[in-house]
Structures are given as structure tokens and as C-alpha cells.
Amino acid sequence: FATPSFDSSNPRIPPYMNTLQKYEKVREILGQARALTLAEKILYSHLDNPEESLMTNTDGGRNIRGQANLKLKPDRVAMQDASAQMALLQFMTCNLPSTVIPASIHCDHLIVGERGAQADLEAGIQVNQEVFDFLESASKKYGIEFWPPGAGIIHQSVLENYAAPGLMMLGTDSHTPNAGGLSTIAIGVGGADAVEALVGAPWELKAPRILGVELKGQLSGWASPKDVILNLAGQLTVRGGTGFIIEYFGSGVETLSCTGMATMCNMGAEVGATTSIFPFSPAHVRYLEATHRHDVAAEAKKFSDIVKLRADDGAKFDEVITIDLSTLEPHINGPFTPDLSTPLSQFKDTIKEQEWPEKLSAGLIGSCTNSSYEDMTRVESMVREAMAAGLKPVSDFYITPGSDQIRETLARDGPLATFKEAGGTVLSNACGPCIGQWKRQDGVEKGTPNAILTSYNRNFRGRNDGNPDTMNFLASPEVVTAMAFAGTTTFNPMTDALTTSSGKEFRFTPPSGLEIPPQPFAAAREPFRAVIAAPDASASVAIAPTSERLALLEPFDPFPASDLTGLRVLVKITGKCTTDTISAAGPWLKYKGHLPNISANTLNTAFNAETGEVNAAYDLDGSKHTIPELGQRWKEAKQPWLVVAEHNYGEGSAREHAALQPRYLGARIVLTKSFARIHETNLKKQGVVPLTFADETDYDRIGACDEVATEGLYDMLHNGGKGEVRLRVTKHKTGEVVIIKTKHAISVDQAGFILAGSALNLLSKGA
Numbered sequence: 001f002a003t004p005s006f007d008s009s010n011p012r013i014p015p016y017m018n019t020l021q022k023y024e025k026v027r028e029i030l031g032q033a034r035a036l037t038l039a040e041k042i043l044y045s046h047l048d049n050p051e052e053s054l055m056t057n058t059d060g061g062r063n064i065r066g067q068a069n070l071k072l073k074p075d076r077v078a079m080q081d082a083s084a085q086m087a088l089l090q091f092m093t094c095n096l097p098s099t100v101i102p103a104s105i106h107c108d109h110l111i112v113g114e115r116g117a118q119a120d121l122e123a124g125i126q127v128n129q130e131v132f133d134f135l136e137s138a139s140k141k142y143g144i145e146f147w148p149p150g151a152g153i154i155h156q157s158v159l160e161n162y163a164a165p166g167l168m169m170l171g172t173d174s175h176t177p178n179a180g181g182l183s184t185i186a187i188g189v190g191g192a193d194a195v196e197a198l199v200g201a202p203w204e205l206k207a208p209r210i211l212g213v214e215l216k217g218q219l220s221g222w223a224s225p226k227d228v229i230l231n232l233a234g235q236l237t238v239r240g241g242t243g244f245i246i247e248y249f250g251s252g253v254e255t256l257s258c259t260g261m262a263t264m265c266n267m268g269a270e271v272g273a274t275t276s277i278f279p280f281s282p283a284h285v286r287y288l289e290a291t292h293r294h295d296v297a298a299e300a301k302k303f304s305d306i307v308k309l310r311a312d313d314g315a316k317f318d319e320v321i322t323i324d325l326s327t328l329e330p331h332i333n334g335p336f337t338p339d340l341s342t343p344l345s346q347f348k349d350t351i352k353e354q355e356w357p358e359k360l361s362a363g364l365i366g367s368c369t370n371s372s373y374e375d376m377t378r379v380e381s382m383v384r385e386a387m388a389a390g391l392k393p394v395s396d397f398y399i400t401p402g403s404d405q406i407r408e409t410l411a412r413d414g415p416l417a418t419f420k421e422a423g424g425t426v427l428s429n430a431c432g433p434c435i436g437q438w439k440r441q442d443g444v445e446k447g448t449p450n451a452i453l454t455s456y457n458r459n460f461r462g463r464n465d466g467n468p469d470t471m472n473f474l475a476s477p478e479v480v481t482a483m484a485f486a487g488t489t490t491f492n493p494m495t496d497a498l499t500t501s502s503g504k505e506f507r508f509t510p511p512s513g514l515e516i517p518p519q520p521f522a523a524a525r526e527p528f529r530a531v532i533a534a535p536d537a538s539a540s541v542a543i544a545p546t547s548e549r550l551a552l553l554e555p556f557d558p559f560p561a562s563d564l565t566g567l568r569v570l571v572k573i574t575g576k577c578t579t580d581t582i583s584a585a586g587p588w589l590k591y592k593g594h595l596p597n598i599s600a601n602t603l604n605t606a607f608n609a610e611t612g613e614v615n616a617a618y619d620l621d622g623s624k625h626t627i628p629e630l631g632q633r634w635k636e637a638k639q640p641w642l643v644v645a646e647h648n649y650g651e652g653s654a655r656e657h658a659a660l661q662p663r664y665l666g667a668r669i670v671l672t673k674s675f676a677r678i679h680e681t682n683l684k685k686q687g688v689v690p691l692t693f694a695d696e697t698d699y700d701r702i703g704a705c706d707e708v709a710t711e712g713l714y715d716m717l718h719n720g721g722k723g724e725v726r727l728r729v730t731k732h733k734t735g736e737v738v739i740i741k742t743k744h745a746i747s748v749d750q751a752g753f754i755l756a757g758s759a760l761n762l763l764s765k766g767a
């Protein structure tokens with residue numbers, strides 16, 4: 001390659017020179033002729049050591065996908081306020097003066113949607129002041145860019161400010177892939193993973209397989225980018241993307257807006273994909289320039305001229321799905337799962353067949369998924385037309401702008417006033433109803449079946465208003481709005497008419513809008529801009545010693561200089577044990593930054609295998625306790641313990657609290673029939689040893705309060721994960737001794753984490 005020059009002094013521009021050097025190395029290793037997909041180009045060009053990751057595979061570096069363990073060096077990290085708390089607390093234990101790579105914090109999840117932007121924001125700040133103060137002061141100390149409450153939702157702010165073609169970033173939120181709409185590899189992770197990147201350690205990922213989605217034709221009429229992903233979710237189901245990166249390609253790509261692509265990448269999370277990405281397109285340049293990033297656009301073009309930010313001709317996808325945009329019709333997905341997809345033309349019949357509510361109680365548009373200029377101007381075209389006919393939304397109508405930048409632009413150009421005039425309630429630039437932070441004003445009580453339509457991304461039961469009987473359907477902002485005007489879930493704006501007050505028939509014409517504003521985006525209002533400053537070592541991090549919501553973390557003890565002895569079985573669990581079972585959400589979310597307080601929910605919905613009770617455990621003296629109470633009692637008595645459980649322990653999410661809490665309370669081992677992969681990794685990162693029964697029937701040979709000693713564990717850990725581990729179990733009731741053989745999947749690196757006490761202990765030593 002001719003050596004180009006890239007501007008490395010401008011923090012908004014990705015470190016293209018580094019990426020290019022790695023890319024050249026990758027090409028050398030894999031052979032110049034090897035055709036790569038775009039995702040592979042960007043991902044492999046962020047390897048810490050391409051030789052190590054790509055050459056150690058069985059067929060000399062060819063068989064990477066699904067095989068290689070990639071050790072990656074991301075360019076940037078973004079964190080939202082709920083998950084940032086534990087990430088920062090963990091980062092602080094490493095004693096570094098600043099983050100090694102750029103990072104940002106976005107205060108969005110803790111604001112409740114209730115009465116409207118201003119009142120909700122004020123109330124949210126008041127209730128969460130100490131958390132925001134903590135995040136702001138830690139940002140100041142470590143040089144993290146701080147987006148205050150009201151500034152915007154993480155993924156919208158990232159798209160508007162940080163995403164850039166060829167960049168690789170991590171975010172502590174599952175919809176981080178939104179940035180793939182701007183040709184960025186953006187992956188959602190837990191706090192401990194984010195900290196690895198923040199301290200400059202490589203972050204490990206099993207090389208994903210690549211699912212190609214070919215787009216042909218062009219959207220028109222009522223069909224929107226949202227419908228592409230709603231349709232794809234229906235095809236793939238919620239697990240269909242697991243282990244894959246979804247890479248879009250084909251002639252249809254260039255017909256889409258950047259923000260439309262972001263909507264599709266955002267919701268790739270609903271099919272379990274590692275991330276999603278679009279090739280670099282002229283729409284990206286238009287969006288970068290409209291968001292005042294001409295410099296990034298120019299450098300990205302230069303970078304793409306060399307690397308070609310698209311799949312090489314002949315690149316192999318593991319699977320390919322083709323979608324014809326020209327024939328795609330709008331879809332509505334739900335209730336309760338994002339993959340239950342119904343074409344709009346069949347929705348009316350489905351509602352009647354399933355006896356789902358015909359009355360629509362609320363329509364909610366916006367959020368991180370769908371609050372683009374294009375979305376909002378398309379909706380405005382409909383609202384204007386309906387208002388001109390004398391119509392107003394029949395259902396409650398809420399609008400959540402994704403950021404203050406888009407909000408101000410919509411205020412400047414008219415749509416916001418139109419929505420308000422129609423009776424819509426504009427909520428603050430925050431997550432609100434999307435994450436259960438919605439105090440409904442319409443008197444619909446918990447337990448009352450009702451239907452809502454949102455343009456959000458996720459619709460698990462209870463997600464929006466905490467009411468498990470609220471049927472939440474996902475649709476494009478345009479379809480949500482049309483149905484809000486009708487007040488029914490059976491209205492099809494493509495075929496049906498509404499009746500005006502004068503008895504006339506009104507039909508919506510297909511929506512039309514603008515991809516980007518005619519003038520560049522307006523600036524966010526002053527209090528809602530990012531605070532960007534160099535690290536300030538003299539700043540102190542605000543945590544009141546009396547706080548119930550925040551507590552500094554103490555490093556966990558290292559592994560002893562011998563095998564473990566004297567462990568006791570805290571509880572033997574039966575049945576499903578998800579990360580929700582281990583660390584419940586809901587009201588406990590407010591303790592995310594306070595490990596001792598949140599640990600009081602540990603395993604509090606687990607079934608005791610020996611008694612059939614929920615959340616019951618018995619001490620050696622026979623006294624009955626809740627599981628977390630007994631854990632705490634044993635912690636105080638310095639009695640280390642283990643948990644015994646069945647299959648797929650820790651399924652569900654990447655929630656790191658599910659590993660941190662047992663560790664905090666004194667767990668050293670979790671012994672199961674099998675683990676969910678991410679949780680197993682999280683346990684090892686926190687210094688807990690995950691073991692599985694070599695013979696599943698041994699589950700019956702161990703019980704609560706039995707005393708356990710390990711044999712071979714110490715040697716195995718010092719041997720980089722190689723060697724057998726047996727458990728010598730002394731039965732509590734009879735004194736009989738049984739030997740249980742176990743299996744494990746502990747790598748050299750993970751053995752190091754466990755020996756050090758946790759991954760962070762190890763990282764902070766090296767830092």
C-alpha cells in the first residue's frame with residue numbers, strides 16, 4: 001500500500017493509521033488473495049496481535065470463524081448510567097490515572113417518563129443525583145466524556161458524535177450495535193469487559209461467523225428500515241443471530257439513509273447477533289457532514305479507498321438471507337417477543353383471531369432506535385395531514401427524541417411543534433418508557449390487559465410500564481402514529497380510512513420525509529452538551545460513605561497457595577437458574593453501584609432442590625434463612641462456599657452482578673451440570689471456579705452443608721488450565737466421604753484471573 005497520512009491529532013477521527021497497519025499485517029497472514037467480509041476486515045484489524053490470534057488455528061489461519069479466540073483492542077468505549085456504575089467502580093480498583101482509550105458516559109436510563117421532558121428530567125435528577133454526581137466526578141478524574149442527564153440516549157449520541165467508518169468500539173448496553181449503521185463494529189458488553197478495554201488489556205471474543213443479508217430494490221410508501229429488521233427478526237427468531245455478525249450488502253444498501261441503517265443494526269440485538277454492520281456508503285458521508293464531521297468523512301473516504309469498507313468480491317458468508325426492499329410491507333412484531341412478526345396486511349385478522357385488545361391505549365415513538373430526522377419528518381407529514389382534516393391522535397401519543405441535538409433540530413424545523421399541537425407529549429431525551437421507566441398517566445392499572453404500540457426495539461413482558469399484561473407491539477414510527485390517530489390496533493393506514501368530525505372519510509397518503517435536515521443539525525442546548533476535559537488527578541470521586549446506592553469495591557482475595565479446603569455447599573438448586581434468578585432486576589436496579597446492597601437479592605428466586613422451597617437455605621445448625629441471608633452469615637463467619645445447580649446455569653444475559661454477588665458473599669466454586677457460556681466466563685473473571693459434573697448423576701451425591709475440598713485444582717490453575725479436578729465431599733449428616741470428578745473449561749488467561757482473585761486484580765497489577 002502507498003502510505004497515506006491520517007490526522008492523528010483530531011480525537012474525532014479514528015486511529016486509521018494503526019488500523020491500517022494491522023490490516024496490512026492481517027492481509028500478510030491470511031494471504032492477499034483471501035476475500036474478506038467487511039466485518040472481518042474491521043474486526044481482525046483490531047487484533048492485539050494478529051499472528052497470535054490468526055496463526056494458531058488448525059489450518060494455518062484459514063479457519064477463523066467460530067474457532068479463533070480473537071484478542072481485540074477496541075478504539076473506544078461508551079457506557080450508560082446504569083451499567084457505568086459498576087464498570088467505573090471496577091476501573092477504580094486498577095488505580096490508573098485515566099482510561100487508556102477514549103470513553104464516554106451517557107446519563108439516559110435513570111430518567112422516568114411521566115409528565116413531559118422538563119418535569120421528568122428535574123424529577124429524575126433529584127432522585128438520582130448522587131449517581132449522576134458520582135459518574136460526573138469519576139469522568140472528570142479519569143478524562144471520560146460525560147453526557148449529563150437530558151443530553152441524549154447513548155446510541156443516538158454515539159451515532160451523532162463518535163461512530164465512524166472502520167472504528168471498533170464496545171458499549172455497556174446491548175443495543176450498542178446501533179453504530180453499525182455508520183460502518184462501525186460496535187459490540188455490547190458487560191462492565192468487566194468494558195474495563196478490560198479501558199485499562200488497555202485485550203478483550204477476547206470467539207471469532208463470529210458472518211450472516212450476510214443481501215438487500216435488493218428500494219423501499220417505498222409505508223415500508224421503512226424498521227420493517228426490514230422486523231421482518232428479519234421474524235425469519236431469524238430471537239436466537240437465530242447468536243454467534244454471528246450480520247453484515248448487510250447488495251444494491252439496496254445505497255438506497256438507505258445512515259439513520260435507517262442504524263435502526264436495523266440496533267435491532268440486530270433482538271436476534272442475538274454479536275453486532276451488525278453496513279458497508280460505507282454515500283449516505284454516511286451525508287450524515288457525517290450534517291452532524292458537523294466533515295473531517296471524519298474526508299478521512300473515512302481516504303481510509304476506505306485503501307481498505308474498501310465493504311465485503312471483497314467473492315467473500316464467503318456463512319449464511320445469506322435476501323430481502324427485496326421493493327416488495328417489503330410494513331410489519332408489526334409482538335406481543336412480548338420481538339420475533340413474532342406479522343405483516344401489516346394480516347395484523348387486523350391476527351388481532352381478532354388471537355383476541356388481542358383492539359383498543360390502542362398508547363403509541364410511543366422515538367427512543368434510541370427510531371428518532372432520526374427521517375423518522376420524525378415522515379411522521380410529521382402524516383400528523384400535518386391528519387390535523388388539516390381536523391383529526392388528533394385518539395390514543396396517548398408520546399415522542400422521545402434520541403438526543404438534544406435531534407430535539408433542537410426538530411424544534412428548529414417544525415416537527416416538534418406539530419407533535420405538540422396534535423396533543424403529543426414530548427418526553428425527555430432519555431430511555432424512559434423503553435426500559436420500564438414509564439409512569440403511565442392513563443389509569444391503566446397493573447394486571448389490566450391493554451395494547452400499546454412503540455417504535456422501540458424490545459418488547460419483553462413488562463418492559464415498558466412494568467405491567468405484565470400490557471401487550472407491547474413494535475412497529476415503525478409511521479405505523480405507530482397512524483394507529484394512534486385511529487385509536488385501534490386493527491387500523492391499516494394502507495387500506496383503511498378514518499372518519500373526521502364532519503363525517504368525511506380521511507385516508508393517509510404514504511409518509512414522506514427528509515433523510516437529513518436541509519441545514520446541518522442544530523447544536524444541543526448548553527446544559528445538554530458533553531463535558532470533555534483532560535483527566536484531573538486532583539478530582540475526588542463523589543461517593544458518600546453512607547450511600548445506599550454506591551460503594552467502593554474492595555479487591556477480592558487471591559487464590560490461596562494450596563487447594564481449597566473447608567468449603568460448604570450453601571444451597572443445592574434445582575431447575576432453571578438464569579442471571580435473573582441469581583441477580584434480580586426491577587427494584588434492585590437502584591443498587592447496581594452498591595455491591596453489598598444488591599447482594600441481598602442473590603439467588604432469591606432459586607428453588608432449593610432438597611426442600612422444594614424458593615429462596616430457602618439451611619445452616620449447619622438447621623436454622624432456616626433466605627439464600628442471601630445465609631450467604632451473608634457465612635461471609636461474616638469467613639466460611640467459603642459453593643453452589644450446586646443443574647443445566648445451563650446463568651442463562652439469560654451478560655449481567656456481571658450475577659458473578660460479582662456470589663463472589664462478594666464468599667462463593668469460590670459453582671458446580672453444575674452445565675453453564676451458559678457468557679456467565680461461565682463472567683464467573684472466571686471474578687475469580688470463581690466454574691466446574692461441571694463429569695458424571696451428571698453425581699448431582700445426587702452432594703447436598704447442602706456438605707463439606708468440600710478440592711484435589712488438583714491448585715495444580716490445574718498453575719498448569720494453565722490443564723489437569724483434572726476432583727472434589728472430596730464429606731457428607732454433612734453422615735460423615736461419609738464421596739469423590740466427585742469434575743470437568744472445566746479454564747484457559748491459561750482465565751487460570752491467571754482465578755489465581756489473582758479476579759481479572760481486575762491481574763489487570764491492575766499489570767497497569
Ligand code: F3S
Pocket residue numbers: 108109153154155173175367368369430431434435456457
Ligand atoms: Fe435506552 Fe431503550 Fe435504547 S433502554 S438505550 S432507549 S433500547
